[in-house]
Amino acid sequence: MPVPFLKEIKLGTYLIKQKLLGNKRYPLVLMLEPLFRCNLACAGCGKIDYPAPILNRRMTVEECLQAVDECGAPMVAIPGGEPLIHKEIGEIVAGIIERKVFVSLCTNALLLEKKLHLFKPSPYLFFSVHLDGLKDHHDKAVCQDGVFDKAVSAIKAARAAGFAVNVNATIFDGHSAEDIAGYLDFCKELGVGVSISPGYAYERAPDQQHFLARKKTKELFRKVFALGKGKKWNFVHSPLFLDFLAGNQEHHCTPWGMPTRNIFGWQKPCYLLGEGYTKTYKELMETTDWDSYGTGKYEKCANCMAHCGYEPTAADQMISHPLKALKFAFTGIRTDGPMAPEISLANQRPAEFVFAKHVEHEMESIEKKAKERPQTLTAAE
Numbered sequence: 581m582p583v584p585f586l587k588e589i590k591l592g593t594y595l596i597k598q599k600l601l602g603n604k605r606y607p608l609v610l611m612l613e614p615l616f617r618c619n620l621a622c623a624g625c626g627k628i629d630y631p632a633p634i635l636n637r638r639m640t641v642e643e644c645l646q647a648v649d650e651c652g653a654p655m656v657a658i659p660g661g662e663p664l665i666h667k668e669i670g671e672i673v674a675g676i677i678e679r680k681v682f683v684s685l686c687t688n689a690l691l692l693e694k695k696l697h698l699f700k701p702s703p704y705l706f707f708s709v710h711l712d713g714l715k716d717h718h719d720k721a722v723c724q725d726g727v728f729d730k731a732v733s734a735i736k737a738a739r740a741a742g743f744a745v746n747v748n749a750t751i752f753d754g755h756s757a758e759d760i761a762g763y764l765d766f767c768k769e770l771g772v773g774v775s776i777s778p779g780y781a782y783e784r785a786p787d788q789q790h791f792l793a794r795k796k797t798k799e800l801f802r803k804v805f806a807l808g809k810g811k812k813w814n815f816v817h818s819p820l821f822l823d824f825l826a827g828n829q830e831h832h833c834t835p836w837g838m839p840t841r842n843i844f845g846w847q848k849p850c851y852l853l854g855e856g857y858t859k860t861y862k863e864l865m866e867t868t869d870w871d872s873y874g875t876g877k878y879e880k881c882a883n884c885m886a887h888c889g890y891e892p893t894a895a896d897q898m899i900s901h902p903l904k905a906l907k908f909a910f911t912g913i914r915t916d917g918p919m920a921p922e923i924s925l926a927n928q929r930p931a932e933f934v935f936a937k938h939v940e941h942e943m944e945s946i947e948k949k950a951k952e953r954p955q956t957l958t959a960a961e
Contacts, residue, residue, distance in 0.1 A: 607653035611851040613842035614639040618662040626782025647841040650861040655682040664691040670698030692734035706744035748775040752790040757803035773816040777887040798827030806915040819908040820894035827919035833874040837892020876923040879931040
């Protein structure tokens, strides 16, 4: 099942409505992480070193659907961890679809063929399979041989069963433009759309050597897009985000565009940074100092060009400046000439390292509940 125009129409209508209402800050996609546990241990992942009691925590179905209702975004992306590990993932997805909210289930696909029966094809559901490149590159990126073949097999099985499928790729330093172009050719032959983004430099990721800086990102994507002239690769991004990756747009981050709810609560300020947590979406929006985040403002944001911060910016620009967007239908993405001015880092505030504090707080909460549980049972008896 191809992703229908229904999604684009409903998302476009939603964006226009926010503009007409004069809303300055609104959610585009809810990033819902019902668990952090994964069946892979990728070198570029920032979440695999949580203690086991935290990795074993799960959001309930009720907590997930409450987050969807609280946020009100027209689309929910479910990353993780690996969401197919969650025993109630079928119920979570079904509950979101019942609300006529789009669901992008992000998976490494190792369990996808086995668990396809948990889902029904719907215009509101598509799988987003993690695929970082062709076979050798992807298996190296996920630190396990054979994953590429299993993922491609699962993509074909899901498509054959009537599901809409895209792939998502995270790009790191050392991935050549020629290889990325070959990967995009492969995805076109496979019949799937591609979401692509430079990796964010997670402070806890095992591999800290291969994150792209902004200048390298722009130079790399210019080469990639130049190799793709006339090939009509199927990106599932707004053209202005791709133009941003090519260095032609001076976008600023929109951290509230893709708010995150996970086992800790609502995460400040975005999917990539865990600087604090709130109990409600309303509290997240009202108590986060949004102006203190973004490239040029905060050291941890210096090199970020990830889709979760800049795709909402690009979508907003598409609605605010439709003629600029229309231009791409005729000219495509410019791959030479001067780039847009880079944002100065001279006045950014230094990084704050709060990961250990959050882990310590969560571990105390888990241990407290574990001690209370036997007492509760005794009292009930």
